[in-house]
Amino acid sequence: MSKEKVVLAYSGGLDTSVCVKWLQDEKNLDVVCVCGNVGQEETGLDAKKQKALDLGVLDCQVLDLRDEFSDEFLTKAIAANSMYENKYPLLSALSRPLLAKKLVEVAHEFGAIYVAHGCTGKGNDQVRFEAAVKALDPELKVIAPVREWDLKCRPDEVAYAHAHNVPVPEGANDNPYSIDDNLWGRAIECGHLEDPWNEPLDDAWVMTKNPEDTPDTPTYTEIEFEAGKPVAVDGKKMKLSEIVIALNKISGDNGFGRLDLVEDRLVGLKSRECYEVPGALTLITAHKALEDICVEGDLLKTKIKLEQDWATAVYNGQWYSPLKNALDAFMADTQKFVTGTVRLKFFKGNCHVVGRKSPFSLYDYGLATYDRDTTFDEKASAGFIEIDTLSLKTWAKVQGPSSAAAQA
Ligand code: ARG
Numbered sequence: 001m002s003k004e005k006v007v008l009a010y011s012g013g014l015d016t017s018v019c020v021k022w023l024q025d026e027k028n029l030d031v032v033c034v035c036g037n038v039g040q041e042e043t044g045l046d047a048k049k050q051k052a053l054d055l056g057v058l059d060c061q062v063l064d065l066r067d068e069f070s071d072e073f074l075t076k077a078i079a080a081n082s083m084y085e086n087k088y089p090l091l092s093a094l095s096r097p098l099l100a101k102k103l104v105e106v107a108h109e110f111g112a113i114y115v116a117h118g119c120t121g122k123g124n125d126q127v128r129f130e131a132a133v134k135a136l137d138p139e140l141k142v143i144a145p146v147r148e149w150d151l152k153c154r155p156d157e158v159a160y161a162h163a164h165n166v167p168v169p170e171g172a173n174d175n176p177y178s179i180d181d182n183l184w185g186r187a188i189e190c191g192h193l194e195d196p197w198n199e200p201l202d203d204a205w206v207m208t209k210n211p212e213d214t215p216d217t218p219t220y221t222e223i224e225f226e227a228g229k230p231v232a233v234d235g236k237k238m239k240l241s242e243i244v245i246a247l248n249k250i251s252g253d254n255g256f257g258r259l260d261l262v263e264d265r266l267v268g269l270k271s272r273e274c275y276e277v278p279g280a281l282t283l284i285t286a287h288k289a290l291e292d293i294c295v296e297g298d299l300l301k302t303k304i305k306l307e308q309d310w311a312t313a314v315y316n317g318q319w320y321s322p323l324k325n326a327l328d329a330f331m332a333d334t335q336k337f338v339t340g341t342v343r344l345k346f347f348k349g350n351c352h353v354v355g356r357k358s359p360f361s362l363y364d365y366g367l368a369t370y371d372r373d374t375t376f377d378e379k380a381s382a383g384f385i386e387i388d389t390l391s392l393k394t395w396a397k398v399q400g401p402s403s404a405a406a407q408a
Helices: 014-025 045-054 066-079 091-110 125-136 154-163 240-253 278-294 297-315 322-334 380-388 390-398
Strands: 005-009 030-037 059-064 114-116 141-143 178-182 185-189 219-226 229-233 258-264 270-276 340-347 350-357
Touching: 005 014, 005 091, 014 030, 014 045, 014 154, 030 045, 030 091, 045 059, 059 091, 066 091, 066 229, 066 240, 066 278, 066 322, 091 114, 091 125, 091 178, 091 185, 091 297, 125 141, 185 278, 219 240, 219 278, 229 240, 229 278, 240 278, 278 297, 278 340, 278 350, 297 322, 380 390
Parallel strands: 005 030, 005 114, 030 059, 114 141
Antiparallel strands: 178 185, 185 270, 219 229, 219 340, 258 270, 340 350
């Protein structure tokens, strides 16, 4: 009788390589690996595939997901100005649902009844993988080896690897950090950073220069948007994945895009996180500036509130959910007229918006100017204030600080 199959989210690193062996030996399963390229810095995907094949997997599929990630996930993240707790642009939370979708597709292709991932039991990523898998195919069962096995720390994993002929990547014990990266940025956790009082060391940063080492003259960049989507940088039309790569470079070279923060994980604990998100922060900064002139005021205020709901839903693993679908529909509707150009100035770790223009701009010079010769009827304001403060005046007389009720 042939064995049951499991499709594993495989990165080629130590954790997921040990997962392959563990699933084969402890669970008696045939393993199919899926290795998604979402723009992470790692190279050598061919070698990682070969390593999986050498471990005896049925197949190892290396999938280039950069454009799907950009067009399906980053476009929506930009529309929603995605910032969990108003500070974290959600890079890991955006890639997990796409990887989960691929696991489900490959599971169907191979007739697998299990999928597996290498996430720990303390983080958000396990929830994101599993919630997405359940939303896409509630019948599939999930195995999380790292939650189940007794390998308590990295040296335990290295020892297991040596004992089971799993090749150990060079320097497996050298990197003090836990890293997750993709086109949208890089998350850096663990090691020295676990004490939130410790300043990050220089070796934590890869995508961004130390602001002290950046050019002494400012860099100007123009980003063009069409209906909320970035379409060009400095007049050059590019696809979104290329735009993100270009902006990661421009912003990173100017030292913009470093974050050092404490965030609230879904599993209930606070964690100290450092992020490098040069392109993401640049695009969100520019996109917000364009919305400021293109989105009507009441709509903009409601959108800003719902952006937090969008980010929380995605952070919490609800990419495929009715709430997130409905919020996407709202966000998409707000983007119809978000077309135009934003001019940015980078200097020594800063990025400032210094210009914005749009064929659909609601900014009306004739109304806004402080010149007396304006189309705004200042005399009408007196009547407006009279009516607008009616409720306040009524309150002041009956219950306010100078009322009889307050004196009593
Ligand atoms: N705290 C971030 C999040 O939950 C980043 C997680 C990074 N994952 C990692 N394996 N280092 O989205």
